[in-house]
Amino acid sequence: MVYKVNVNTGKRCAMIDITAEVQKIVTESGVEDGICMVYIPHTTAAVTINENADPDVVRDMLYELDKIVPYSDGYKHFEGNSAAHIKSSMFGFSENVIIDSGRLLLGRWQGIYLCEFDGARSRTVYLKIIDSGR
Ligand code: ZN
Numbered sequence: 001m002v003y004k005v006n007v008n009t010g011k012r013c014a015m016i017d018i019t020a021e022v023q024k025i026v027t028e029s030g031v032e033d034g035i036c037m038v039y040i041p042h043t044t045a046a047v048t049i050n051e052n053a054d055p056d057v058v059r060d061m062l063y064e065l066d067k068i069v070p071y072s073d074g075y076k077h078f079e080g081n082s083a084a085h086i087k088s089s090m091f092g093f094s095e096n097v098i099i100d101s102g103r104l105l106l107g108r109w110q111g112i113y114l115c116e117f118d119g120a121r122s123r124t125v126y127l128k129i130i131d132s133g134r
Contacts, residue, residue: 046091052111
């Protein structure tokens with residue numbers, strides 16, 4: 001079984017905290033101990049884990065990322081969204097989080113983010129919850 005989280009990303013580039021939605025599905029699954037794989041089936045979006053306490057961290061990450069991978073830079077890809085493809089592969093398409101006593105085992109300041117690099121769009125995040133049984 002694969003669970004889905006649907007997210008409307010709202011902007012061209014954004015990092016959207018989906019931790020609460022993921023935890024809700026983990027809770028509803030009833031799995032106490034295991035792994036939650038968070039996977040995004042898109043080529044211009046990504047999944048990452050980073051600080052969710054200070055919103056300026058997300059702002060700074062997106063700001064610096066735009067300098068490393070500019071929106072326009074003589075790319076040849078006909079869709080004109082090469083920067084989004086490059087950023088997505090830099091961040092990656094999945095994260096695995098340990099489930100401990102029914103809770104995502106994240107650090108105090110960590111959250112799970114859907115990273116949008118070619119929005120605004122409607123995105124889907126897949127969750128695979130694996131019960132380790134102990
Ligand atoms: Zn493209």
